[in-house]
Amino acid sequence: MNEESSTVAGQTRDEVDRLVSAWRRERPDLDVSPLEVLSRVTRLARHLDRARRTAFAERGLETWEFDVLSALRRAGSPYQLSPGQLLTQTLVTSGTMTNRIDRLAAKGLVVRGPDPNDRRGVLVRLTDSGRELADAALTGLLKNERELLSALPDARLEVLGDLLRELTVQFEAE
Template sequence: MAADARDEVDDIVAAWQRERPDLDTTPMQVLSRVTRLARHLDRARRAAFAAHSLEPWEFDVLSALRRSGPPYQLSPGRLVTETLVTSGTMTNRVDRLTERGLVSREADPADRRGVQVTLTAAGRSAVDAALDELLEQERSLLSSLPPRDAEALAASLRTLARHV
């Protein structure tokens, strides 16, 4: 491998191979890079959301509503499922988003005891703008990969994720 094609993970793996030649360090070659890329992605996500005055958790809730399609409305229980948080956490998040005018609570016409969380026009504008920024950041992160390689990487990661 050419010296300019090496990265810090190659150095870490080489050191482990030197110190522990009895171990197969192949998983590190993939997963250490995934971990490092995840850190870069997290920073890019936070920057994209901050540019539109959103926290990552706010984007998660707003984007779940936006992806649901018109009328951009979900039950709190469905939001819990979509965002992988507890119901208590979701109640707090909906309260905070309601205070900011990004969502509203409405009575569920199918169940008078229930409520639906609805994306407001301001919420839709915020999540759409943040998504545009996020995709720009993500394109930048992937810019060194030819499209065919990006597609192959996506397919490989999908296969891996299905089995984890």
């Protein structure tokens, strides 16, 4: 197949096919096959980031705001977590989390209250408007993500999800 061909094994060529082909031509001594997967993952991540930012912006949210609101929403009723639990779920520093909670509280999306099990502790609770906003943002996010994945049938998406899990599990501590 020549480099200008628009298909590879019956599939439309993409930019990654072109760059891999160029590297194989220029550096035949190297195995560039990792680029075929990871360059596509990187490109897909850019599209996903754009889709997420769009879904959140449509509801007046920043990505970090959705991260905190969704962690509280996933906690289930009464939709509250300690700041430490929020740190664990959002992977930010204590100072960053304090600032984020302050900003969300100023918007009326969360409230702080005492932890009944720890006199010194605080719990952050999602307000009704925070829950409604998290739910609306999730709905928009899932719509955008479905559009990104629309080229694959459900059976192939399941296989892809399984394969990606095999790759990511090595980086995740339980």
